[in-house]
Amino acid sequence: MHFSVSLTISGLGIERSDRDLCRDLSFSVQAGEAIRILGENGAGKSSLLKVVAGVMSVQEGQIFFADQDVTLDRRLLQQTMIYIGHSTGLKERLSVAENIAFYSPHAPLDQVDQALRQLGLFHLQDVLVKSLSAGQARRVALARLWFTNASLWLLDEPFAALDASGVAMLEAHIQQHLSRGGMVLLTTHQAPCSLSVRELALVP
């Protein structure tokens, strides 16, 4: 499948705890493009992702997706979007397989098996997430990206806690998504090695 939608943000202002994080921010993401959000600690990188995802509300400005204004009603966007935040949303008391069934209930079993093998999680399927290491848990959270038709991926520090092979695997997967016309918005501390991204700096 191939995506051909775009995301446009115009005049966005984000306010948090009585503090302006950004004013009048405008940019657009085209199909097949990845954007890396840059900024100092507390500059509002995560907040920007949350605002686009619809977790945080928009103070001013507009968000357009597929040529429609989704500023107030984000459902159209949310149906074709994946947001993985700093807290991954994994349920600690559920096993790896149960977490995947929770977030990706429609994923076919053979596809799940294949992805779990690739991610090195196959033998951990029935282990509770509580007892996984941080890197393994991150892989479980990211596994959603293997079973999704979402066109827009919003990833907050996706490489955190991943080892070198994990990073390479994720970069390759993101690259594949981009080649199908997908869009990615991500924050990360280290510049990705093999991934070509456009950089967007947040200045207070």
Place this chain on the structure above:
Amino acid sequence: MSWAWLHKFGSPKWFFYWSYAWARPLFVSGLLVLVVGLIWGLAFAPEDYQQGNSVRIIYLHVPAAMLAQSCYLALGIAGLVGLVWRIKTAAIFINAMAPIGAVMAFIALVTGAIWGKTAWGAWWVWDARLTSMLVLFLLYMGIIALQNSLEEVALADKSAAVISLVGLINLPIIKYSVVWWNTLHQGATFTLTDKPAMPASMWLPLLVAVIGFYVLVVGLVLWRMQSDILWRERRTSWVKQEVTKHGVY
């Protein structure tokens, strides 16, 4: 229909300047009217043929009890307005109003207990009015506690609006369930405030005191709202100008 006026009302800056001229005159005149009403009621109004001088406490008790309920009504409406139209001023109003309402409920409780001691011979009777006033006081304390616990302003505002709105929906049910519970358990106690015929010499000062309380509270709320607006908007240029021009309030 145009809602522009509502959004203008929702701008804290606009509200500050609109209410600027009103707060202190209202406060002062309310205070004057209240003092007149109280002196009239406490010193010149006739005493009750059954209860003697102790009935004079109604000049404090009745207005406070009325205010405690009106303030809650206002809180609930502000909560609704704040949630539906996302108006900042509504949250500021709730902030300003909740402690005043709590104080009113407290005054009504204390004066009610004192009055109860002379009328019934006990400081506390599980009378419907006193009991529902106690619940009302607890509702106010809940709102205040929630506001104080949540440190993030936007979250505290929204939460206080939600709980005020729930209170508005529930308050009539609570009140009538308590009244009904009271009739079930006590039979007919004689009620003090529903006197069939209160002579004009008694209800006139009461009316003056009630009006004084209302005006005083409106002025006080506006005043509190103004200082809250100045604090919330402290980073804006208009507040900086305002403070450098007129000094700190």
Place this chain on the structure above:
Amino acid sequence: MTYTSFMRAQYAVLWRSKQDVLNALLFFVIVVTLFPLGIDPSPAFLTPAAGGIVWCATVLALLMAIEGVFKEDYRDGSMEQWVVSGLSLSLLVLIKVMLQWGAVVLPLLVMTPLLGQMLFLPNDDLGVLMLTLLLGTPSIFLMGALGAALTVSLKQGAMLVMLLILPFYVPVIIFATSGLQAAQAGLPYSGFLAMLLAMSLLSLVVSPFLSAIAIKASVN
């Protein structure tokens, strides 16, 4: 995430945290036990007071059970995922609360006949007590969930939830215990049950919707 997968996951989490449910039930038993110990163990006191005692204990135990119901979802980030799932947040809240209700109230109903015996409640009135519990507790749970949603971002919120929400329980407690007293006096009590049902329906309309607003404001 779909409604079904959400329900399955919540059910599994609930099953793995059965100790919490058990704690709430034990708390219920302890509160009931305190009344005969603290006041009077004679049937003359306990028989008329049984309904009130059971209801006070129920309200406290249920509030303890519901007070932290969203805390874990808030901490692990799944609450953010609820918000961005595109599903109705009110409906997700309702599913979660109703599962919790089933897990806590059904065992509590099973225990009630035992406690009824301990409180010298006549067998004829036991059915009425259980009916009031069945019809009234949804309201207790739904309003408690609203309190839990409002305080979800706080580390310690149990006391605050009590202060916020207990006043709203006044009508439910009054209608439930009055219904039982009416039944004990041989009077008709169906009106009280209808009032309890009405309270639960009102909470059903108000609470999930407002809880969703509170949750949305909290995940910010």
